[in-house]
Amino acid sequence: MEYCDFSGGFTHHITASLVLLVTVFVFPLYAQTDTTAIVNYGDKIILKANIDTQTDAFFYKNNEDGSRLHIKPNNRYRMFLSLDYEFIGVSVGIVPKFLGANSDENLKGESSFTDYQFRFFLGRWVQGLSYRKTSGYYVRNTKDFAPTWTEGSDPYIQFNNLYIKTYGMSTSYVFNPNFSYRNIVYQNEWQKVSSGSIIGSLFYDYNIFDLNEPNVVNREKFFNIRLAPAYYYTFVLHENWFLSANLSPSLGLRISTAESGLENNLDVENNAYVTRALSSGLNLGYSSKRVIYGVNINFSTNWYNEDNVSTTENDQFYGVLYFGYRFDPPRAIDQIFHPDKSN
Template structure:
């Protein structure tokens, strides 16, 4: 596959955003926690369902040849079911058939998606683990490669065996004890007074990108290591309503090994790349003692230069609707967790 160059419009200083986030929240770092600001529901079981419109778009560009390739899976909605209790949480994501998981399969092919997430809370530390896999992509800009192609009539160019999988971990630390990260991300706390915090996060993940079609077998394995000075702020609009926003620039490094076989000849290429990313989002939510719901919008973009003429970019822009319910756990659940909690 040819390598391409990125000409994205994101000309800004990640370091400048980092300094802004640090300056804006440094006055909160040494404050002591005020229990009237945050109501915790970690002793309750929280069941939640999310529906989102996230679709990854892999963008390859070649500046010299003025070519552009856009790869995306054929999925419109994703469903996540999650459960949180005490210091642990788990989520499962999939694309169910009843939600029209694949649209126009005869034109775009079939895609599949699975996602498993685990999270652990240790005071102000948050540890995340995730595994996700997406299979089946089509070329969104097929018209650029197939003269006479008609949208809605002719099938898109498809790569049904193209698979992207990730084993990821993240370690976060909430600097401001009077800010509830759980309120906006996991909904097992309730932020009562407006507050914000810098949340430094270290991401480390192992990925495989595999392709086996047209007599070509290729597998790229890469390990990413990124550091992000994320900043979150929650504005309490009403006793039960809040709006929150966040910005998360990050810098890191990618160690890559690309192995490809064509006509019985295998080539191995090893590279190290400098990677950049920025993410932002806004969330409008409702919280009460039992019921939680809300919606949020997220924009994420990451990119890296492979050489002076080629780069790779991944874009994500999606909305999320969520609905959850808090309730008392059964006695056997309380008993099982009692050795690990103060309850």
């Protein structure tokens, strides 16, 4: 993994994006969706399954001596099961055993993953809530610390009790009323004509990074907030096919409290860091009145400098496969959301 300095060019991209975001904010916030451009399937219950290869891996590098640490969980795949109806959506993420998750536990240890997400669609606003916990990590570059270590036969260095919890929220706004963000992310709409839009998002989360060792404390609690202006464009290839691309730089702040030592004798260190990130993706999808499926290819990188010599970075390149089905809600549920409908 190469650690490149993107800071100069990245800052220019961030500045330009923020200027553009502020400029377009004078547009009316409650413009109505053009129903000739977007078909809304909010009145259908949508069940969907996603399988992705994303992992919560972390890279630490000392720029002074070149040493690095790469830790990751022993998860090959993750699965998300989701349900969307009207203005509410919920997803549950797990590590499916039948897909070869936690492979080579005798060498890499055992990992676990849990993820809960809730989303609310309020016109052109999308509000998200999430909780995630990943536990059990191993050192991917074990050989850098144990020169006699042999890959495939010797166990990796493991942090079996290490866990990371994240309590997150996000708020997004779609500036173009004729662009469907929900089509490419949640599949509860269909965009009929090619179009693009700036989407302004604010992400904020509280995290706990804990080695969880008996009688010894090695814990970091940190709060992240970042502004991520993104541009999405969807090409409608066919009556039922679309191709979408997106690019999003972001700039944020990380406020951290690190605790280490014995329970009754802790060293506490408070810090604040400027964080930078860049993400992009491609989404090829199919959507009919009932059936939806597609594939996403995503890249993201985020990093910050802990001090003059240390850099923390998280780079990810991963794919997502999804399949879903839309169906009419049971009468009892439909009448809860639409009590004015005649029997």
